[in-house]
Amino acid sequence: MPLVTTTEMFKKAYDGGYAIGAFNVNNMEIVQGITEAAGELNSPLILQVSKGARKYANHTYLVKLVEAALIENNIPIALHLDHGPDFETCKACIDGGFSSVMIDASKYDFNKNIEITKKVVEYAHAHGVVVEAELGKLAGVEDDVNVKDADAMYTQPDEVEEFVSRTGVDSLAIAIGTSHGAFKFKPGTDPQLRFDILDEISRRIPGFPIVLHGASSVSQEYVKIIQANGGNLKDAIGVPEEMLRKAARSSVCKVNIDSDLRLAMTAGVREVLYNNPGAFDPREYLKVGRANVKSIVAHKIKNVLGSDGKA
Ligand code: G3H
Ligand code: 13P
Ligand code: ZN
Numbered sequence: 001m002p003l004v005t006t007t008e009m010f011k012k013a014y015d016g017g018y019a020i021g022a023f024n025v026n027n028m029e030i031v032q033g034i035t036e037a038a039g040e041l042n043s044p045l046i047l048q049v050s051k052g053a054r055k056y057a058n059h060t061y062l063v064k065l066v067e068a069a070l071i072e073n074n075i076p077i078a079l080h081l082d083h084g085p086d087f088e089t090c091k092a093c094i095d096g097g098f099s100s101v102m103i104d105a106s107k108y109d110f111n112k113n114i115e116i117t118k119k120v121v122e123y124a125h126a127h128g129v130v131v132e133a134e135l136g137k138l139a140g141v142e143d144d145v146n147v148k149d150a151d152a153m154y155t156q157p158d159e160v161e162e163f164v165s166r167t168g169v170d171s172l173a174i175a176i177g178t179s180h181g182a183f184k185f186k187p188g189t190d191p192q193l194r195f196d197i198l199d200e201i202s203r204r205i206p207g208f209p210i211v212l213h214g215a216s217s218v219s220q221e222y223v224k225i226i227q228a229n230g231g232n233l234k235d236a237i238g239v240p241e242e243m244l245r246k247a248a249r250s251s252v253c254k255v256n257i258d259s260d261l262r263l264a265m266t267a268g269v270r271e272v273l274y275n276n277p278g279a280f281d282p283r284e285y286l287k288v289g290r291a292n293v294k295s296i297v298a299h300k301i302k303n304v305l306g307s308d309g310k311a
Contacts, residue, residue, distance in 0.1 A: 033293030039073030136175030
């Protein structure tokens with residue numbers, strides 16, 4: 001099956017009350033772990049590549065790994081640029097075989113964000129590629145940020161209609177309290193997401209696909225394995241899965257997960273190397289990491305996102 005865009009995937013996910021997992025890929029074992037899980041569960045899939053991944057693994061290697069996954073698994077897969085920082089990077093991915101790109105101009109003011117996003121949308125649409133943009137600032141809301149500043153970081157619902165109509169974008173990443181990485185909330189506090197903001201956004205742009213970044217749950221099972229095998233991830237906390245289930249049932253059609261895969265891979269590699277100091281065949285430890293990636297992705301698809309059987 002050739003690469004697909006996210007248009008059909010998102011329409012079905014929106015109407016069906018589930019979400020598609022967008023998993024970050026950086027090497028062969030990660031691609032294999034994710035796609036084997038999605039293939040066995042007959043789930044549509046988004047594989048996403050960051051600027052850092054392109055720097056680490058090289059654009060061509062990543063595209064070819066995804067092409068191999070398409071041959072091995074009979075499911076719809078979109079290849080997406082995650083957090084494209086500028087027009088040039090988006091263009092390189094559009095010209096270089098991606099079916100979807102994100103332009104992340106969220107650090108700029110509203111009008112500049114629109115201007116940059118619109119330029120990417122025009123180029124992408126002329127080449128059959130879809131575009132995700134971001135409105136609002138995704139960041140941890142720290143204790144020393146006052147309420148007024150914290151509110152300013154969330155997506156402002158009264159800006160979304162104008163943003164979507166002026167840019168022509170295909171999906172929108174919003175800020176409702178998630179953040180990137182493995183340390184999302186302060187230990188001892190009650191993790192909260194602003195579902196009221198999500199609801200208001202959905203009301204203003206009905207039927208429009210919303211994207212949730214920073215959606216790793218930070219499995220305590222893998223954190224414990226890492227801790228027990230010489231690592232230190234004390235106080236790592238993610239988004240409770242119940243909140244992700246709720247988001248997946250709503251207008252959220254794409255859920256971004258990277259840190260959970262990193263933890264799964266690292267737990268496997270650490271476990272093997274810590275317990276077998278003489279191990280030096282990379283296959284020995286990478287295969288355990290890969291199996292963990294497969295297992296966490298299967299769990300997300302079946303028990304959190306609900307995209308199994310929807311390919
Ligand atoms: O949103 C960020 C993703 O987790 C990608 O991270 O830039 O380290 O590849 P990266
Ligand atoms: P996590 O760090 O929560 O996995 O978020 C990943 C992400 O949003 C990639 O764009
Ligand atoms: Zn992100």
